[in-house]
Amino acid sequence: MSIRKTVIALSIISLLSACQFDGDKGDQGEIGATGAQGIQGEQGDQGFNGENATSKVKVEVVGRFSAGGSEIAGKSAAEIVQFHKTSNSAFAVNSALNQIEVINLTSLPNTEVGNPVSDTSLSSTAFTFPNEVNVLLPNNTREIITLGAANSIAIYENTLAIAVEADEKTNLGAVLFYQLNNQGAGTLIKAVKVGALPDMVTFTHDGAKVLVANEGEPNKAYTIDPEGSISVISITNNLPEDIANEINLSSNITFSSDLLSANDYDTDAERVALLKQRGLKLAGPVNTSLAQSLEPEYISVSEDNKTAFVSLQENNAIGIIDLEHNTIEIKPLGFKNWNEFQLDFTNKDEIPSFSHVKNLFGMYQPDTITTYQWQGATFVLSANEGDSRDYDGYSEEVRVEDIIDVDELNKALSVELQAAYDASGGSDGLGRLKVTTALGDADNDGIYEALYAYGARSFSIWDQNINLVYDSGDDFGKISASVLGNNFNSAHTENKGDNRSDDKGGEPEAIAVGKVGDRTYGFIASERSGDLFIYDITNPFNVTFSAFYNNRDFNVDFELDDDLDNPCDPNEGMDCSMITSAGDLGPESIKFVSADDSPSGKPLLIIGNEVSGSVTIYQVLAE
Structure with missing residues (x-):
């Protein structure tokens, strides 16, 4: 039977069936009487209080300290900051004078x-420390260490710890412990020998241990x-042990x-192979050991004091430190795909200009990290600044144009990368971007299939296993450009816009976390441009941008070379005569002070600006 005849037959059957079941319409029934009202149910339990819905905040400068003018500019006169509740004082490392500035905030x-x-x-008020200290050694003898610059401070209740490198930074340094009084003055308790170049020091939340990141730079x-290392100093009854565990x-x-x-990782070669397989970046001269290559930068401790995290x-990794067994697991962070976001990679056009670039990746390379809790779990925030090994004796850093320059690397880009290079403006476009030679030519055939730039120009949130939960993408560059225009990505050495786009952008350097009302916020400052970004991170899986601030006058002319x-x-062509009018330059660290601890009763941010030598106090207000 043809399809047409089948369709007609089925239609006739359907019509006959419809007629068969289509009866006469019946009379409407009577409406029944309304029933009695039922018994009222019991009152339910009261619901939980909701969180304050405010997710927007603003900051206001309520005080500022300046260590000086042109005589201290660029000399790290206000670097790492902390807060001492007993004396209501901000403490700031002044490397220019090698002392601690104690800034009273009572009024x-x-x-x-x-x-x-x-x-x-x-x-x-100046807090000074000695040029040399006497430390106890494991063999029960004593040694005098001649000290160099102070790099970091930490305060727990009335105990101050100062991390100081040796006068030769490649020698072992020390941590100096002081007992502070209610004016912020200190009495030396003792000094403890630690690793080479102790760059950061912090207490556990219970004050039972001090952790030191010994960077071990060449x-x-x-x-x-x-070698890089972590020192762990136990504290009993407020008294530090004489010998640090390493x-x-x-x-x-x-x-x-x-x-x-x-036994799969009981040799250095096995550890290196496993870590490189997982994406660890290693760069250095031949025969550099793993411990020499690893350079601990910054430490943050989990709320239960059992775990710490070190950048x-x-x-391009974060280490998870087991504080019960003094071991460390290293977690490479992977790479940011700049084809999924946009960046400005050249300073030559002197304007904000954002592009996708295929096969261009960013190494997160966090500087400051911090931690907070959500749903009882620990999350790690990272400021993804980026950094290279760039020394007289070895450097991994090149511009993209140097890769194909016959007088430099004399290598090639892949067909795709070369096309992107040419389309961008060549040596004045993508060629300006600084990348590493340690990655990109995976098969060592002389052709770079990918490019790896320093830093991710963002902040990230990682879970306690260092899986990526959130990244701010290209927010920082675009937010800054929309507010500052051509002044975005300025260096902290002069007011010239766009002059860091070819390097690491604004360079997110410092990060802190704190609660304002019922909400939790991340505060991120960019070292070069001076930008301050604030994000609501109450839920790490639902992060929102909240506020932007920049305390800098871009109309002031100055130039320095740090x-x-x-x-x-001036003999080198520098001019800092107007630097005191330029504002805050080079934010290096942030300390959040809760409303409960604040002398003003308002949440505070204390920011140390190492280039301008200023410490700026902000109050944080919910809008």
Whole structure:
């Protein structure tokens, strides 16, 4: 039977069936009487109080300290900051004078100062420490260490810890412990020997331990390269132990995967192979050991004091420290795909200009990290600054144009990368971007299939296993450009916009976390541009941007070079005569002070700006 005849037959059957069941319409029934009302149910339990819905905040400058003008500019006169509740004081490391500035905040106002950029309403008292200390050694003898610069401070209740490198930074340094009084003055308790270049120090939340990130940087010639390490100093009844325990970055490295057994990583070669397979970045001269290559940068402790996290910036990794067994597991962070986001990679056009670039990746390379809790779990926040090994004796850093320059690397880009290079403007476009030579030519055939730039120009949130939960993507560059226009991505050495786009952008450097009302916020400051970004991170899986601030006057003319012994040297063409009017330059650290601890009763941010030598106090207000 044809399809047409079948369709007609089925239609007739359907019509006949419809007629068969289509009866006469019946009479409407009577409406029944309304029934009696039922018994009222019992009252339910009261619901939980909801969180304060406010997710927007603003900041106001309520005080500012300046260590000086052109005589201290560029000399790290206000670097790492902390808060001492007993004396209501901000403490700031002043490397220019090698002392601690104690800035009293007792009379801090609740209203914004008249001129936030140039305010100098706060003053300080100098806290000095000796040039040499006597430390106990494991063999029960004593040694005198000649000290160099202070790099970091931490305060727990009335105990102050100062991390100080040796006068030769490749030698072992020390942590100095002081008992503070109610004026912020201190009495030396003792000094404890630690690793080479102690760059950051922190207490556990219960004050039972002090952790030190010993960065172990090489000398400029790269002829001496000490090992990086973590020092753990136990404290009993407020008294530090004489000898620090060391977590070394060789035999104390562990792997948590049940797919591996201990004998799979009991040699340095095996550890290196496993970590490189997982994406660890290693860069250095031939025969550099793993412990020499790993350089601990910044430590944050979990709320239960059982775990700490350490950024390994140059290696693009975070280490998970087991404080019960003094071991460390290293977690490479992977790479950010810049084809999924946009960045400005050249400073030559001197305007904000954002592009996708296929096969261009960013190494997260966090500097400061911090932690907070959500649903009883620990999350790690990272400021993804980026950093290279760039020394006289060894450097991994090149511009993309140097890769194909016959007088430089004399190598090639893949067909795709070369096309992107040409379309961008060549040596004035993508060619300006700084990348690493340690990655990109995976098969060593002389052709770079991918490019790896320093930093991710963002902040990230990682879970306690260092899986990526959130990244701010290209927010920082676009937010800054929308507010500052052509001044975005300025360096902290002069007011010239767009001059860091070819490097690491604004360079997210400092990060802190704190609660305002019932909401939790992340505060991130960019070292070069001076931008402050605030995000609502109450739920790490639902992060929102909240506020932006920049305490800098881009109309002031100045120029300095912080690589010079005298960064403002007029004989080198520098001019810092107007630097005190330029505002805050080079934010290096942030300390959040809760409303309960604040002398003004308002949540505070204390920001240390190492280039301008200023410490700026912000109050944080819910909008």
